[in-house]
Amino acid sequence: GNSVTQMEGPVTLSEEAFLTINCTYTATGYPSLFWYVQYPGEGLQLLLKATKADDKGSNKGFEATYRKETTSFHLEKGSVQVSDSAVYFCALIHYNAGNMLTFGGGTRLMVKP
């Protein structure tokens, strides 16, 4: 079946540091890939997505590139801010497998001033 593996957190960074959160997936064919973010006290919201190999999703300074050869979708940001502190979830959907999102376990990011 489909699965998503994320690096375990928490990840603690200083403001303006470079961020990478690793995500790898297992799925047959060509799933679509997503990053969701959950700020404290809130539900999840879509951060970015990519729907085919080599696509790059980007939003709010975050980027992730769909790498079919390494089955990865790592999240990056060049300079994090305190306001980026949140839990980040990698997810995939396979349109030939019930259209259900499969989530990774989430990675907590803490950014210190």
Added chain:
Amino acid sequence: ETGVTQTPRHLVMGMTNKKSLKCEQHLGHNAMYWYKQSAKKPLELMFVYNFKEQTENNSVPSRFSPECPNSSHLFLHLHTLQPEDSALYLCASSHPNKASGGLGGELFFGEGSRLTVL
């Protein structure tokens, strides 16, 4: 504001109580979901409704009873819960069967109902 509203935001109940969680979406979506988010555990899909019909029950105990009277409203009725049921319960909605691209696969989440079972 995601267009998905959950009430109550916080709920404390005893093991013998009966309570309900409510979710309402104003996005015109046809699919609605209940997820359970516990500390240090992955997000767990509980139920899926598509056009008011339940299409997924992820082996959820019968003390959780969902109800979907129309495509805009979803309830989770709670009865004789256990302390380990304490968690954040998240409602989400989406357009089902959208092809990749556009809104395909995107879930819109509410802010959750934080449940504590004493």
